[in-house]
Amino acid sequence: MVKNTTTKQKKVPKPPTAPKTKAKEAKLYTVTFFHNWCKSCGICSAFCLKEIIKTDAAGLPYIDDMDSCVGCRFCEIHCPDFAIAIKDRHPERRSSNGKQ
Amino acid sequence: MLESAEIIRQEYLRHDKKFPHVWCPGCGNGIVMGALLRAVHSLGLSKNEVVLVSGIGCAGRMSTYVDFNTMHTTHGRALTFSTGIKLAKPELTVLTVMGDGDATAIGGNHFIHAARRNLNLTAIIVNNSTYGMTGGQYSPTTPFGSKSTTSVYGHVEHAFSIAELAATAGASFVARSTVYHASHLEKMIKQAIVKRGFSVMEVISNCHVQHGRRNKLGGAVEMITGFKERSVTVDKATKMSPEELEGKITIGVLADIEKPISTEEYQRVIAEAKQHAEKIAKEKEKNGVKRYEE
The missing domain is CATH 1.20.5 (Single alpha-helices involved in coiled-coils or other helix-helix interfaces)
Incomplete structure (x- = not known):
């Protein structure tokens, strides 16, 4: 038993480095909701791939965890009221593949 | 390439006058309008060379909101007006937006004869299987057995298939899509506009307020999820038996001929x-x- 745990502990240190590099390369997006036109139908929050769009008491959508947005634009093209706009957060970085 | 909704909003909509629109929350008409505007934007057509003609009904309200040359015509006669526009000015791109009752019931004769003549027009038919604006009466595309204001104990007649009707009547290009497949819908509308000849685009849409509520199909989200589950592509449909295809929606290009x-x-x-x-x-x-x- 003791031998097994020691071998497992030795293999551990590698994984933390991998996600860090991924997070640096990930493209970031900004989702803006135009609440004047929103009718709170709930399509955006129901179909969100990452399930980050939440609704308040009046049914209006909001996002807390904006960095998790992958920019699939499903909510933008399925919004019947034209109330969602998605933009690249750093459009100037696009040519250099996310590197500054 | 998808464009940001802000470009669509600022450039192609009458955003300072008519918005927010009158359609119910979650109505598929808004999704169809967005796909249409993105298709026109990606084709690079200027606003002055596009005409949008529409009939009466929920889908007919579309001509009020878009910033092209627009015409809001009488019930069922949208295709006749667009025929006149096309004959007088052949260089214009004429788009005709109709509902299912508008195209196949009141304007059914105009629709099949426009397909037979093979005019160089694009007809976009939004099929929500009911007369939504007037209070949920049954239309020619209401499925057999479903309930409506005028068929409280279940509908006794059988439904039209608009796309197959158009293909049989002689349209050059016939395609079908649903509001769930919004990017597919955009691609199909683009092909329909580019195609020379009469092109029909049937879009299966949701009317959860009049049709969905009476038949216990749920709200907008549940109905749109239902389209996702029920739809099959044309390639897949050819391998399936008629029993398996019952209740399914075949999406894709159904007819594409030169005439x-x-x-x-x-x-x-x-x-x-x-x-x-x-x-x-x-x-x-x-x-x-x-x-x-x-």
Whole structure:
């Protein structure tokens, strides 16, 4: 038993480095909701791939965890009221593949 | 390439006058309008060379919101008005937006004859299987057995299949899509606009307020999820048996043929008639001169 745990502990240190590099390369997006036109139908929050769009008491959508947005634009093209706009957060970085 | 909704909003919509629109929360008409505007934007057409003609109904409200040359016409007669526009100014791109009742019930005759003549038009038919604006009466596309204001115990008639009707009537391009497949819908609309000849685009949409509530199909989200589950592509549908295809929605291009276009043939006839008239006039002139000399 003791031998097994020691071998497992030795293999551990590698994984933390991998996600860090991924997070640096990930493209970031900004989702803006135009609440004047929103009718709170709930399509955006129901179909969100990452399930980050939440609704308040009046049914209006909001996002807390904006960095998790992958920019699939499903909510933008399925919004019947034209109330969602998605933009690249750093459009100037696009040519250099996310590197500054 | 998808464009940000802000470009669509600022450029192609009458955003300072007519918004927010009158459609119910979650209505598929908004999704169809967005796909149509993105298709026009990606084709690079200027707003002055596009005409949007629409009939009466929920889908007919679309001409109020878009910033093209627009025309809001009488019930069922949208295709006749667009025929006139196309004959008078053949260089314009004419888009016709109709509902299912507008196209196949009140304007059914105009629809099949426009397909037979093969005019160079694009018809986008939003099929929500009910008359939504007037209170949920049954329409020609209401499925057998479903409930509506005028069929409280279940509908006793069978439904039209708009796309197959158009293909049989002789349309050059027929495609079908749903509001769930919004990017597929955009691609199909783009193909329909580019195609020379009469192109019909049937869009299966949701009316959760009038149709969905009476048949316990749920709200907008549940109905749109239902389209996702029920739809099969054309390639897949050819391998399936008719029993398996019952209740399914076949999406994709259903017909794509080449045919002479009547609006162009009409221009050729005009040119030939002019030549003929000139010939007769010349002959008359010659004869007249001779008679005068005699």
